Amino acid sequence: xxxxxxxxxxxxxxxxxxxxxxxxxxxxxxxxxxxxxxxxxxxxxxxxxxxxxxxxxxxxxxxxxxxxxxxxxxxxxxxxxxxxxxxxxxxxxxxxxxxxxxxxxxxxxxxxxxxxxxxxxxxxxxxxxxxxxxxxxxxxxxxxxxxxxxxxxxxxxxxxxxxxxxxxxxxxxxxxxxxxxxxxxxxxxxxxxxxxxxxxxxxxxxxxxxxxxxxxxxxxxxxxxxxxxxxxxxxxxxxxxxxxxxxxxxxxxxxxxxxxxxxxx
Amino acid sequence: xxxxxxxxxxxxxxxxxxxxxxxxxxxxxxxxxxxxxxxxxxxxxxxxxxxxxxxxxxxxxxxxxxxxxxxxxxxxxxxxxxxxxxxxxxxxxxxxxxxxxxxxxxxxxxxxxxxxxxxxxxxxxxxxxxxxxxxxxxxxxxxxxxxxxxxxxxxxxxxxxxxxxxxxxxxxxxxxxxxxxxxxxxxxxxxxxxxxxxxxxxxxxxxxxxxxxxxxxxxxxxxxxxxxxxxxxxxxxxxxxxxxxxxxxxxxxxxxxxx
Numbered sequence: 079x080x081x082x083x084x085x086x087x088x089x090x091x092x093x094x095x096x097x098x099x100x101x102x103x104x105x106x107x108x109x110x111x112x113x114x115x116x117x118x119x120x121x122x123x124x125x126x127x128x129x130x131x132x133x134x135x136x137x138x139x140x141x142x143x144x145x146x147x148x149x150x151x152x153x154x155x156x157x158x159x160x161x162x163x164x165x166x167x168x169x170x171x172x173x174x175x176x177x178x179x180x181x182x183x184x185x186x187x188x189x190x191x192x193x194x195x196x197x198x199x200x201x202x203x204x205x206x207x208x209x210x211x212x213x214x215x216x217x218x219x220x221x222x223x224x225x226x227x228x229x230x231x232x233x234x235x236x237x238x239x240x241x242x243x244x245x246x247x248x249x250x251x252x253x254x255x256x257x258x259x260x261x262x263x264x265x266x267x268x269x270x271x272x273x274x275x276x277x278x279x280x281x282x283x284x285x286x287x288x289x290x291x292x293x294x295x296x297x298x299x300x301x302x303x304x305x306x307x308x309x310x311x312x313x314x315x316x317x318x319x320x321x322x323x324x325x326x327x328x329x330x331x332x333x334x335x336x337x338x339x340x341x342x343x
Numbered sequence: 344x345x346x347x348x349x350x351x352x353x354x355x356x357x358x359x360x361x362x363x364x365x366x367x368x369x370x371x372x373x374x375x376x377x378x379x380x381x382x383x384x385x386x387x388x389x390x391x392x393x394x395x396x397x398x399x400x401x402x403x404x405x406x407x408x409x410x411x412x413x414x415x416x417x418x419x420x421x422x423x424x425x426x427x428x429x430x431x432x433x434x435x436x437x438x439x440x441x442x443x444x445x446x447x448x449x450x451x452x453x454x455x456x457x458x459x460x461x462x463x464x465x466x467x468x469x470x471x472x473x474x475x476x477x478x479x480x481x482x483x484x485x486x487x488x489x490x491x492x493x494x495x496x497x498x499x500x501x502x503x504x505x506x507x508x509x510x511x512x513x514x515x516x517x518x519x520x521x522x523x524x525x526x527x528x529x530x531x532x533x534x535x536x537x538x539x540x541x542x543x544x545x546x547x548x549x550x551x552x553x554x555x556x557x558x559x560x561x562x563x564x565x566x567x568x569x570x571x572x573x574x575x576x577x578x579x580x581x582x583x584x585x586x587x588x589x590x591x592x593x594x595x596x597x598x599x600x601x602x
Contacts, residue, residue, distance in 0.1 A: 168493070172496060
C-alpha cells in the first residue's frame with residue numbers, strides 16, 4: 079500500500095460525552111492534517127478538548143462523528159501494528175517495576191510485534207539518559223526522570239507516531255524547559271519511520287513549549303473545540319533555549335497569545 | 344550495638360516492659376485479694392503449667408495453626424477468584440455479592456455444629472469454618488484492590504492492547520497487593536479463631552479442644568496457657584506478615600512512609 083499523503087488526517091471530527099441527561103460537546107467539526115515527520119502542537123484553553131482529540135487519535139476513544147486516518151487506516155489498525163506511542167501527563171509507571179522493567183513492559187505485552195528492528199530497552203535508556211538508573215524504582219526518581227522513563231517506554235516499538243498529552247505539565251518550570259530540548263534531542267535521533275523522524279502530536283497549554291518544539295502549532299477554540307488557526311513555526315533547527323529570547327520567537331508568542339485571547343467564535 | 348539489634352530492641356522492649364508490668368500487677372492482685380485458682384490463676388501458675396510440658400502446647404497449637412492456614416488458603420482462593428469474576432462482570436456481582444453478605448452475617452459459631460453434622464468429625468469442618476470466616480474480608484479487599492488501579496496505567500495497557508489476562512497479572516493483581524496484605528492481617532487471626540471454635544464442638548486435637556477440656560475440668564492454668572499460646576501465635580503471624588509485606592510492597596506509600 080502506498081504511503082498516505084498525510085500521516086494523520088482528521089476530518090469533520092465531533093465528539094460529545096454523554097454526561098447525565100445532556101451531552102457535552104467536547105470537539106466540534108475538527109479538521110487537521112499532520113504530515114510525515116512533522117512536530118505538531120495543539121494548544122488551547124483548558125477544557126477545549128485537546129486531550130479528547132489526542133485520545134481519539136490514539137484509538138482510545140471512538141469519535142461521535144467524523145473520520146480519523148492514520149497512514150490511511152483507522153487508529154485501531156495503527157495501534158495493532160504498534161505504530162503509536164503514547165505519553166500522558168501522568169507517567170503511569172508501574173511502581174513495583176524497575177526503570178528497565180517499565181521500559182520492557184510493551185515488549186512483554188507483545189514481543190512478536192517487533193517486526194522492524196526497534197531499539198532494545200537498554201538502547202532506549204541510553205537515548206533518554208537513564209542508563210545509570212536502570213535498576214531504580216519509580217519512587218526513587220524525580221518527576222522529570224519518571225517522564226523520561228515514560229518517553230523511553232513509548233518508544234519501545236519504535237512507533238512512527240508519538241502522541242504526547244501535556245507530558246511536562248506536572249513538572250516544575252526549570253525541569254520543564256530542560257525536558258523540551260531533551261525531547262527534541264531524542265526526536266532528532268530519528269527512528270525507523272519512513273520520514274526518518276517520528277511524527278509527533280503534542281498537546282500543551284504552554285505557548286513557549288509549543289513554539290520551541292513545533293513545526294506547526296494548531297490553536298483550538300474554547301469548548302466545543304475546533305481549529306481556530308494553524309501557524310507554521312519557521313525557526314531553524316536544532317532549536318536551543320537561547321532562541322526563546324529572540325525576536326521571531328517572541329513574535330510567534332504574541333501571535334499565539336492574541337489568538338488564544340480572542341472571544342469565542 | 345549493631346543497628347539491627349537496636350531496631351529490634353526499640354520495637355520489642357517497650358511492649359515487653361508493659362507486658363511484664365501487667366503480669367506483675369495481675370500476680371500481685373490475685374495474691375492480695377486471695378482469688379481462688381479456679382476463678383483466676385496467677386500468671387506464675389500459668390507459666391509453670393506451660394513449662395511443665397511446652398511440647399504439648401506447641402504440638403496442639405501447631406495443629407490448630409495448620410487447620411487455620413488451610414482454611415485461610417481455601418477461603419482466600421475462593422474470595423480472590425470470585426473477586427476476579429465480579430470485578431469483570433456487574434451481573435455476577437449483583438447476583439453473588441448478596442450471597443457473600445449472607446455468609447458474612449451468619450454467626451459462624453451457630454454454623455459450626457451444622458457443619459459437623461454435614462462434614463463429620465475430621466479436619467474438614469475446622470478447615471471449612473476457618474475458610475468461611477476469612478472469606479468475606481478477603482473478598483471485599485480483593486474487589487477494591489482490583490478496581491483501585493491507576494487510570495493512566497489502565498489506559499496505557501489498553502493502548503498496548505494487553506489481553507485481559509495480561510491486564511490482570513501485570514497490572515490489577517500487583518496493584519491489589521496492598522489490599523490483599525491488609526486483608527490477610529485481618530483474616531489470618533480470624534481463621535485461627537474459626538479453627539478453635541470448630542475444635543470446641545468436634546475436636547480430637549488442637550488448642551480448641553485443650554481449652555474446652557480445661558474449661559470443663561476448671562483447670563484454669565492449662566486454659567490460660569492455651570490462650571497464651573493462641574495469642575502468641577496471632578502476634579507471630581502478624582509480625583511475619585508485616586515483614587513479608589515490607590519486602591513485597593517496598594514500592595507502596597504505606598511502607599515507604601513507615602521507614
